[in-house]
Amino acid sequence: MNAPWPTTEAEALAVQDALRARVEQAAEGAVVPRTVAGLDVAYHEDGERLAAAAVVLDVRTHEVVDLAVTVGRAAFPYVPGLFAFREVPALLDALGRLRVEPDVLVCDGHGVAHPRRFGLACHLGVVTGRPAFGVAKTPLVGAWAEPGPTRGDSAALVDGGEEVGRVVRTRDGVKPVFVSVGHRIHLGDAVKITIGLARGFRLPESTRAADQACRAALRGATVGGQIGSASPAVRGSATLGPSTAHRGKGAGVV
DNA sequence: GCGACAG
DNA sequence: ATCTTGTCGC
Structure with missing residues (x-):
């Protein structure tokens, strides 16, 4: 029933074309999350083995409510614009191990x-059906004016004549982050949530927590060959069936 | 043709 | 993404 994971760039592009129509817009205020899930992936130096983490935080207190990690392999080579095909399988696996369903995914x-x-x-929003947005550290497309110097200041990220996101200053005098809508959430809400989650640091607490969790899992999997021993509250796996290595010759790097 | 190019 | 600890500055 499930379409095979794309092996070539052409196949991946076709998948994006098919799924793009399923992205849903949302009115401002439609999403008032009590919890968010921070998602991140860490790679082994071989560029193939990886660990993915999903950490659920209480939006108000930033307390970790749930956490799950999984280790596996990159499902596609890194190609700007096709990045999701590399990490989606592992991230879905991690999300599937959570007991608490987060109100929104912070990618x-x-x-x-x-x-x-x-x-x-x-991509993650559509396949999970959950509200989702992205917070990136560097731009991929678009142009923008330098936002104000104060935490909370922002500027429109414009591409192809449309506002595709917002460049947001989460800390005074620090390089801004790039926020954009993923699925079922309004850009303004995504920006507010991002600022609320980024108090002491440039990146959202959710992203930092996920980054720390997958890095730790990667070490555990590399050194001990097993993970999840550090904390009994963490659910993890040392294998990841579907997320096998990319093969074939039409997609570049391996 | 020459760069740029999420992680 | 990853290679990498201490150090300069507010």
Whole structure:
């Protein structure tokens, strides 16, 4: 029933074309999350083995409510614009191990601020059906004016004549982050949530927590060959069936 | 043709 | 993404 994971760039592009129509818009205020899930992936130096983490935080207190990690392999080579095909299988596996269903997914990358308006946040939102948005550290597409110097200041990220995201200053005098809608959420809400989650640091607490969790899992899997021993509250796996290595010759790097 | 190019 | 600890500055 499930379409096979794309092996070539042409196949991946076709998948994006098909899924793009399923992205849903949302009115401002439609999403008032009590919890968010921070998602991130860490790679082994071989560029193939990886660990993915999903950490659920209470939006108000930033307390970790749930956490799940999984280790596996990159499902596609890194190609700007096709980035999601590399991490989606592992991230879905991690999300599937959570006991608490997060109200919104905070992705490490872009949503519609993408050449074909279907970045990682859109992809994860569509396949999970959950509200989702992306917070990226660097731009992929678009132009913008330097936002004000104060935390909370922002500027429109424009591409192809449309606002595809917002460049947001989460801390005074610090390089801004790029926020864009993924699925079922309004850009203004995504920006507010991002600022609320980024208090002491540039990146949202959710992203930082996920980054720390997958890095730790990667070490555990590399050194001990097993993970999840550090904390009994963490659910993890040392294998990842579907997320096998990319094969074939039409997609570049391996 | 020459860069740029999420992680 | 990853290679990488201490250090300069507010």
